[in-house]
Amino acid sequence: MMRISLLAGSLAALILAPQAQAQARSGLEATITRTTFGIPHITADTWRGVGYGVAYAYAQDNLCLLAEEFATVAGERSRHFGPEAKAVLGFQEVDNLSSDVFFRGVIDLPMLRAGFADQGREARGLAEGYVAGYNRFLKDAGADGIPAECRGKAWVRPISLDDVLRLTEKQMLLASSLVLAPGIANATPPGTPLAAASVPVNQALPRPGEVGLGSNGWAFGGEATANGRGLVIGNPHFPWNGPSRFWQLHVTGPEGYDVMGVGIAGTPIPTLGFNRDVAWTHTVTAARHFTLHALTLDPADPTRYMLDGESVAMEPRTVSVPMPDGTPEVTRTLYTTRFGPVFVAPQSGVNWSAGMAFALNDANRGNQRAIDTWLRIGQARNVGEIEAAVSETLGIPWVNTIAADRNGDALHADVTAVPNVSAQLIAACSTPLSPLFASLATLLDGSRSECDWEAAPGTSEPGLMPASDQAATVVRSYLTNSNDSYWLSNPRLPHPALSPILGKHESALSLRTRSNFTETEALLAAGTIDHERAKAMAFANKSLAADMVMEPLLALCADAAEPAETTARGCAALAGWDRRYEADSRGAALFRAFWSKVGQRNDLWAVPFDPADPVSTPRDLATAKVGDKLLAALGEAAAELDAAGIALDAPWGEVQRWTANGEAIPIHGGPGTAGVLNYQDARPAPGGGLVPVHGTSYIQIVGFDADGPVADAILSYSQSTDPASPHYADQTRAYAAKQWHRLPFDAEEIAAQTIGETRRITE
Structure with missing residues (x-):
């Protein structure tokens, strides 16, 4: 009997060995453990496995939201939801037809595919694994396992790498091109009728403060904290609905990667959070990540523009948008220039006339460096390594980075992918119309090539401003930001003036920034800060x-x-x-x-x-x-x-x-x-009263003890958008009661908070 058992065991090993080897080669293996509030802890030995596990866990919580987002970036909303319904692009609502035209006309898949091939193995593995993990969840769920809100919908489909590339590109453009998406999608030469013009379109320039971006962030150094180590308060202000909602996760991956925090839809790793040695948060920067260019057109042809005295043809791109069954496709032609796509905003008086047009040049177009940057931040051991990551890659798209480490150093780095446009160039290349655009963007003369972005040696992409010309500060006191410019991150440490494209200098601060400084200074005047005092300040709700x-x-x-x-x-x-x-x-x-x-x-x-x-x-x-x-x-x-x-x-x-x-x-x-400071932007609710739509979302307070991070946090709108989930509103109730959650990071803490069974997925 023993010989038979040994023989059977040997045969089983021979049969299973190739299977195990194939799984090892594919890297598609991960475990998912859920703790209090449904927070997933994803463990994998490969970067493909990390992406695989994160996508699977995210789909468990937010499948319908993510599936709809893939339909959005593919330019398929009109087909599935009708052309006049609305899409959420970044932080604004846009009609579906304009959204579809924008994504089909502006997203350059060949460029993104080429860029993907040049990325590091880590970023490539994360993206490939994410595709596999999402598709695996669809397979496991089956038709009956899809949440009721999107069950049986044609737009819930398997995805490809192209879908992930499009979604990542959209995230990079949230605070730049997406702001003017309707104007790009509806720009036509004078005298050319606009296809399906009956769809109502908001074609106005956003007014100051309307873009809908915000956040507060604090980094306290050892001089300001009770234990002499760093402490971070993160209070990002993000939407309560839609794909820019935060989602909590903890990833333990290869090469010592061990990071907990949050990401938004489609993000394969935490983009805001902490590891054993550093904690960081982000706030939307006052820097401008695109420029506008006034084009002087060829009198003989409005699709040609004059550059250095020569007539240059715009590049046309014709796109077709599928409509609901039985309705013909809508076809439009968009035009792009050396300075980017042409846009209009007729409701603000910005038109494409016979003599003039306007183009948008975006520093984050094709930015595929961001994931590499966040990987480096997640592996950092001190704030110096975080500063090096953001400076060397220039991959952070549109947010400040505010961080502290266990050594007691604090960092504020307003270092992003921003056009290399100096104050001198802005002055030399302004036009009579530049002041009219000043509240939104920098408008430059598009008739001279010398008014294009300046090339600087050593940058990751030509035309980006080097980190040495941007603002980064390290102190042992404190630094903070509430969306005002780099000028003041500590009222005692004003920053010298930099290019106006990075924000205003010596200009009036917002009341929220003033409140931040007032409350922070008062708190520190009464003593050093610890978790409890930080919690009290974050939720004081003073006006x-x-x-x-x-x-x-x-x-x-x-x-x-x-x-x-x-x-x-x-x-x-x-x-x-x-x-x-x-x-x-x-x-x-x-x-x-x-x-x-x-x-x-x-x-x-x-x-x-x-x-x-x-x-x-x-x-x-x-x-x-x-x-x-x-x-x-x-x-x-x-x-x-x-x-x-x-x-x-x-x-x-x-x-x-x-x-x-x-x-x-x-x-x-x-x-x-x-x-x-505890900002909530509320709008009238259908049944009366007000409902929050944007504001305090994931709040984290992270310090360090001798063993590792000590983190209290809460996610105001909870993990899941599925009404059937037990984690649809559990953290919302906790937020309402001002209850904080001590996040489990070490193995013992995770074991103590585990709910349900650990799930292992592999293929």
Whole structure:
């Protein structure tokens, strides 16, 4: 019997050996362990295995969202959802036809495929594994295992590497080309009819503050922390719906890679998080990642432009967009130039005329360096290695990098893929129209080749600004950013002036930035920072605008002889407000409505901005000049709330709510324009009240002890977009209750929080 057993075992080993070898060669093997709140811990021995496991786990939580995103970047939304419905491109809604034309006309697959072939083995393995992992989940789920929201839909399909390349390219363009996607998709030469022009299109330039990007980030060095090690607070402000939602994950991969944090749809590794030695976060930078170019057209042909006195033909690209069954395809021709695609914004007066057109040149087009950069950040042992990663690759697309390490050093690096355009070139190449575009972008003369981006030696791509001309600072005190420019990341350490394309210098700060500095300085004046004090600051829900305005406003109320009835009720409601955006704060909704009417007034403050005192100016409400207007605005705000059925003193948590499977969850946090650090941008909800659409998302507080990272975090909108998932709203309830979660990083911590069985996938 023993001989028979040994023989059987030998035969089994011979049969299974080639199978195991094939799996080892393919690298498609990973384990997925879930812990509290459904956070997946993906372990793999190869980079292909990492991508494989991450894609599988993400599809478990957000399949319908990701499948729809693949349809978006393939330019197939009109076919599946109709041309007039909306797509979410970055942080704005765009009609499906414009979205499809943009992705079919602007995404250059041959260029992306060539770039992919030149990437490192790590990035290639991650992408290839991601394709396999997504497709494996579809196979395992079968028709009946697809979530109800997208079950049986044609757009839920297996993907290829092209889909991942398109999605990655979209992510790189979120804060640049996507902002003008409708204008690119609907640009036609004068006299040329626009196919399917009946589809309503928003073709206006975004106004300042409308792009929808935000975040707060802090890096505290050893001089500011209780234990002398670094500490990071990450508070990115991202959408509550759509493909830019964050998703938590922990990846243990080859070559010592061990990183926990978050990514967005399609990201194969954490792009914001921590390892054993460093923690980092990102905030959207004030730098501009594209330039606009005014083209002087050939009088004989509006599809030709003059460059250095010579007529140059634009490059046409004709695309066809499939429509729903039975409807003919829509065909359009887009035009591109040396400076990028032509765009229009008729609602803002930007047209393609017989004599002039405008082109957009994007520094992040074809940026396939980002994953390599984040891989290097994830493997960094100190902030110096993080600075080297972002500087040498120039792969970070549109965000600041804010980091601290266990040694007690803190970093703020506003180093990204940005056009190499100096102040001198901007001055020499401006046009009479440049001031009209100044709030959105830098407009340069497109009739001279000398006005193109300058080539600098040693950059990863020609025309990018070298890191040495951008801003990076390392200290042992603290550095922070709330989306203002590189100029101030610590009010005691102003940065010298750099190119205007990197942001404004010695200009007025946003109220959120001023609130950041005010609260941070006050916190440190009272002692060093630790996790508990960091938590209290992150969720304090104070409004700097209220602190600056309420006393003089209430004095106006008291002095008003015969205020209008709505104004009088507004005064009474605000008198009882605690000046915060807590769930139980009464009067917060009224101040939000009031501030939206007066906060941007040019005559609001008696003391103007002073670059020598940027945190405290402008200040002092100019009541003598605008007092009557402020009271009138308060009355209008009260009337607005009356019309919306919202009591003037309603608890904020009864006004701002997130509804999950019929449960209304009160959401604390308020408008960043009112100087609230815990920013929530809310919009009217269908059933009344307000619903958050953008703002505080993944909040992490990461420090270090002798053994490794110590991380508290919460994801405000939870892991899954599937209403049937137990992790559809569990963290949302925790966020509402200001409960934090100690993240499990080591094996013992993971074992203690494990839920369900570990899943091993291989093929």
